[in-house]
Amino acid sequence: MALIFVLGLLTIFSSVNCRIIEYVQQPLGKQLFLSRRIVTDSSEFDGGVLVNENGIIEAVLERDVVNSLLTQNLDDLKIIDGGNLALMAGVVDSHVHVNEPGRNPWEGYVTATQAAAAGGVTTIIDMPLNSIPPTTTLKNLKTKAAAAKEEVFVDVGFWGGVVPGNQEELLDLIKAGVVGFKCFLTDSGISEFPMVTRNDLAEAFAVLNGSGTVLAFHAELSENNQGAECSGSDCPDPILYSTYLASRPDEMEIRAVSLVASFLPQTDVHVHIVHVSAEGVVPILEQARDERIKAGYKGWRGGVTAETCHHYLTLSSEMIPPGHSEYKCSPPIRNITNKLKLWEYINDKRLDLVTSDHSPSVAELKGPNFMTAWGGISSMQFDLSLFWTEAKARGHSLSMASHYLSAGPARLAGLQDKKGAIRPGLDADFIFFDPDASFLVTPQVIRYKNKISPYMYRVMTGKVMRTYLRGQLIYADDELIDGPKGKLLLNEGFSY
Ligand SMILES: *[C@@H]1O[C@H](CO)[C@@H](O)[C@H](O)[C@H]1NC(C)=O
Ligand SMILES: *[C@@H]1O[C@H](CO)[C@@H](O)[C@H](O)[C@H]1NC(C)=O
Ligand SMILES: [Zn+2]
DSSP: OOOOOOOOOEEEEEETTEEEEEEOOSSOOEEEEEEEEEEOSSOEEEEEEEEOTTSBEEEEEEHHHHHHHHTSOOTTEEEEEOTTSEEEEOEEEEEEOOOTTTOTTTOOHHHHHHHHHHTTEEEEEEOSSSSSSOSOSHHHHHHHHHHHTTTOSSEEEEOEEOOTTOGGGHHHHHHHTOOOEEEESSOOSOTTSOOOOHHHHHHHHHHHTTSOOEEEEEOOOOTTSSOOOOOGGGOOOTTSHHHHHHHSOHHHHHHHHHHHHHHGGGOOOEEEEOSOOOTTHHHHHHHHHHHHHHTTOOSGGGGEEEEEEHHHHHOOGGGOOTTOGGGOOSSOOOOHHHHHHHHHHHHTTOSOEEEOOBOOOOGGGOSSOTTTSOOOBOOGGGHHHHHHHHHHHTTOOHHHHHIIIIIHHHHHTTOTTTSSSOOTTSBOOEEEEEEEEEEEOOTTTOOSSSOOOTTTTOEEEEEEEEEEETTEEEEETTEEOSSOOOOBOOOTTOOO
16 A cells, blocks of 8 residues: 655645645645535535545544544545535536548537536537537447547537438447437538438337437428528518528427327337427427326326526527527527426426536627528536526525436436436546636637637636546646546447
8 A cells, every 4th residue: 555645746726715725745645625515416515525536425524423433544545625616527428429530610529528627528529410420330430439439528429310211220320329419300400410210210110129228319390301401581580580580480399299109109229309498399399298107107297308508598589689699599499488388397307317418619600690590509618507597596406406417418318327317336527617717708708619609708607617527637727637538428339
């Protein structure tokens, strides 16, 4: 047992009401993280978290236990005291489009995962589309993983894709370790990732039945199965947001979710609806869940879950200025009544997780025309601050943020025994968060590749001060620490 006790570097890390004093020791041994506010997904308490040499949480301790521990022999223990800063599980963002390889000018693993680290996001799950190739075959997954493997600053998992004709690939992708699959019920906007028809879906459900995987849906469906866009002189002014909003009404989401629900009696596959915008889909999903549970389904949340995104909880259609397509995403941001209803569902735990749907593009694809601009909002770097800005103003707790941003997405991705909470046996993916600090979003602050944001020059409440990945400091004092330390979350035996 090494008893080297190096009180080498003493760093004092201060903010308004706290400081972190850190005794840096070589080599990295056991660590004890202290905070007056340790946040779990159901409570907060004053105490410490003991982390072993492998970056795994060994024990979660109340303050009196910490105090008695501190009177003992601490020779090889490094103490990191966050004072009044909240110690929270790192955010898990299960909906991120990294775009690499193939659309590197849009985003990439280095910039996306650096933005993640700065935002306290310690795990991202990459969506199967917008990269070329898309993650629809095992070979394509290998191409993608090879592009990512030396470059990631946080841990990265992968969704596979269901597209017409790739049923044969799905079980191999599961074996390789994809967290689940995503498909589109409407045009994805990306020609390499075509939407599925009812028949394609029936085939995919048949192949996936019994596999224990998740099938996630971009749930918009227009009546004639075509885009709702108009043409020529019939079109209302495309510079106005209301024109775009009218082209993708609530009914498209409701129709899609009803189609998904109609498959449930014949399958045991967990279905998940990504980026719910229209509040009206929530009761439909709840009914589907109830029926499934009554029919004997035993899995998490009756195998029916849904996420919403920060932009639907932060923005509303009334405030979107003409020509500002940095606000464009699909499904669209709806009106204030809809936003308030989504918060009601968040309050009542009737939604399961909140994600960014970080979907960047180059500036040339944006422009003032809402109908032709690329639909996608980049915000993963601000996940927690965005949610907290709204949640705090509504009197919610940090535990609620952990529930929706860490525990929920980790559970969806099947990572609940590794990620998303402060609990013995899980990875020590932590953040120190100052819930009372505020900061301004500026191009200089943004670390993702294209500095486009509907939140530009907005003030955010709550700031990530430090980020730890498996016990290792990866971000502090507005700076990234060292090179990439992230891992790809694929199954053992996966070969590139
Ligand atoms: C799906 O799998 C379940 C067992 O998990 C089985 O009871 C059911 O019959 C299967 N459905 C189909 C359509 O194969
Ligand atoms: C918001 O949109 C819904 C559905 O489109 C509509 O029924 C409602 O009246 C709208 N509310 C406001 C305040 O515009
Ligand atoms: Zn998306």
